Amino acid sequence: MESLTLSDVEQKYYSDLFAYCDTDNTKKVASNGRVLDLFRAAQLPSEVVLQITELCGATRLGHFGRSQFYIALKLIAIAQSGLPLRVESLNSVKDLPLPRFVVGKNEAEARHAALYQDTDSQGLYPASAAAVMPRPPGRGLQNKKAPPVEPQPEPTSPVVSPDQSPPTSPPSWRKHKRQHSGGNVDRPPVVAAAGAVWTQFREPQTVSAEGMWASHSPPPPGQESWVSFTADTPPSSTLPGMHPSSVQESTTIRTVASAAMTNEIQRQSSGYDDPWKITDEQRQYYINQFKTIQPDLTGFIPGSAAKEFFTKSKLPILELSHIWELSDFDKDGALTLDEFCAAFHLVVARKNGYDLPEKLPESLMPKLIDLDDSAEVPEQTADVGYSGSPVEVTPNKSPSMPSLNQAWQEMNPNNEQWETFSERSSSSQTLTQFDSNIAPADPDTAIVHPVPIRMTPSKIHMQEMELKRTGSDNNHPTSPLLTKPPELDEEAKLPASMKFVAANTVGEGYSSSDSFTSDPEPITRQRSQSGTSPEPLKVVAPPPPPPRPHPTHSRSSSLDMNRTFAATSAAGQAQASAIAYLPAVPPRPLPTQAAPGAAAGLATTAAATTTAAATTSPQQIPQQPNFADFSQFQAFAASEQPSSLPEVDKHSEVEKAPEGAGPLRTVKSDGQVDERASASVNSAKGASGPIAPPPKPVRRRLKSEDELRPEDEQHGPQKSNVIAAVLSTQPSIPRSVGKDKKAIQASIRRNKETNTVLARLNSELQQQLKDLLEERISLEVQLEQLRPFSHL
């Protein structure tokens, strides 16, 4: 081979072409279709092509090495300019126009050639530019990417003609820009930038007078980007005009990969403009660069390596620092693939004169599962000096390469966190269900609806209140009641559901979720835990409602909601059993079974709330239910029908807490399996009731309890002392089916009233608590303010 001296432009151009043809990236181009197409595109007679091939020595070698390829290109140029093909002319011809390849992609090449020639001689440029003009900016973009300086193009999916990296001659570029004010603007800069960057990385380019464009030879990847440009043409608006034609042309030569890229590009194309979108070829280029530093695409590039890498771009450290700030999305000091691509993209843009954005453009943001891609407003042209150029926005993060997305997702720590979160919550749910299965003792219970019981600190109070009230009782409940407080305290500490195990698990699960919410406040966490503790029980029910952390609802009306819901869900079984577990109240005698069970449940939940309000509402509560019981009884008997389980459950629950609940529950127990569950809920509410003057309600309830006794029996050991007391006093009530309905209705009414009273009590207590907390905070602040003075 004769030694070949190429001008810089030629060098770039040729290396671009070589990269394009070098599909195998072996630095040796066989006589594959690319090369042949390329030569064909040169619009030279075939014999000339053969001659060229022979001259460059490829015939001898059987393939095109880089030097052969360059020689061939030069010969083509010579031939195109009409000079005789001679080896000597390789180096002797001066100002040789760049070889023009006209077919399809060759348009780009032609443009490139034109551009190059322009840079060289300015002669052909107008012509070529004119010829090129019709080409969509995509071409221009491709042209922008001057032949990669580096001899190592990284052809990922070599696309057709665009590979001829058109010299990014600023004039041509700008012309293109003006003419194709659309997305091209973005593309070219990006493409050119990519090329430019590498050019600068490898060789400071001073090729053309055009300045940065010319000086930036797009890296080999630019070739791909050109291809993708054409591919993007149809989908993207960035390449107006010829895109369709160029696309067609390119499609003919496009490889499968490029087609795939096209699809991806189409997918990515969106409605709004985005000057920062990374094209596929650019992305591929970035990925290849990433590989050079970190072979594992899912791994990280440490900050030091990234620093060295980007320092090569010769940007000022300040700008690099800013770019780093923008691109290191998760602020971990390392770059993931997406972050690296974004950083690289910004470097490329910066090198091409674009100002760095203040915020990371949306298209450059690493795709997060839980983030909305459109969260950030895409950087407008203002940043890059464009005005009104429609830029197509393709959510860059919609991975051009599916594998990238995957990799990114795998890498994304947020994903892991979210996954972990879901795992935990699901596990907690699983545990809950497990428990619920154990809970219902009543086989009749078709549906297990765990009555949500909110374990809140107020529970402790409620129980305390109960304790106080029933402390004097010598009933069985007393002993259980005494034992209950410690248990309740434990429960309160574990803001968990009725079941310790489930509650704990759930609490942990939700606490983990809290951690994800990045809420460092322990209070919040506790609240959420407490709020969610009853949730799992609820979840046990067939359509488990998603656990909801109620950070602030732990003691508020959510209790009522839960109770109401639980009552309606008629899933008290789980809770009933849970309630039974919590208080560990010894099983009570028949009359007290139902009531204790319900009361226990109610007590657990209502204890806290009712304790505080015991002073005020207790009296009201017990009285009301008492009164209500009888009147309701009549009313129920008269009009209402023994309603669904929910009602019964509610009644049973109410009964538990208030003494009135007991009898109601007994009534229900006849036919209601869910009473326990509801009882647990009601017990929470009812606890306040029972806490009220037990004696009075007890008496009254006794009467009604006689009828409801059977139901009470179904309820397991009770927690609340009050209930126990009440129940103990109640004589066994013979079951009477006939009266059940009426009793149920009456109990339902009573329970409802008790519930409302308890709810009101609860809200009052919470309000008091809030006031106290505020006082405490203010006192703390004062203390803080006073403290510094002590140092002085």
Place this chain on the structure above:
Amino acid sequence: MAVCIAVIAKENYPLYIRSVPTQNELKFHYTVHTSLDVVEEKISAVGKSLGDQRELYLGLLYPTEDYKVYGYVTNSKVKFVIVVDSSNTSLRDNEIRSMFRKLHNTFTDVMCNPFHNPGDTIQSKAFDGIVSGMMVQSG
């Protein structure tokens, strides 16, 4: 709500200092400088007792007629000083703490930047943004 925010390096030279521009900036610089003595005093006092469990938030360093100075020290002896106008009495301690926390987080991000050499003045736009946000609040 601050009128002046400063970041002091371990060697007690400023890495970053910014004041509300309308006022006499030199005065704030002087205030921050003198507050360093108080910071040192607090560090040494607390350090003996708690060891490395020292509270990062130092609290009100000293109040003057016009403003209050709050301090915060990181474990690497980088100090944050916030000067707040005394007329803003509504500023609670928790708010000051949150401001310091935000400063600390942003400072950590700046440190993580491989292009930033520890000991250099902070030239991060993100950091500037955060600080501006804090100062703008005070109006």
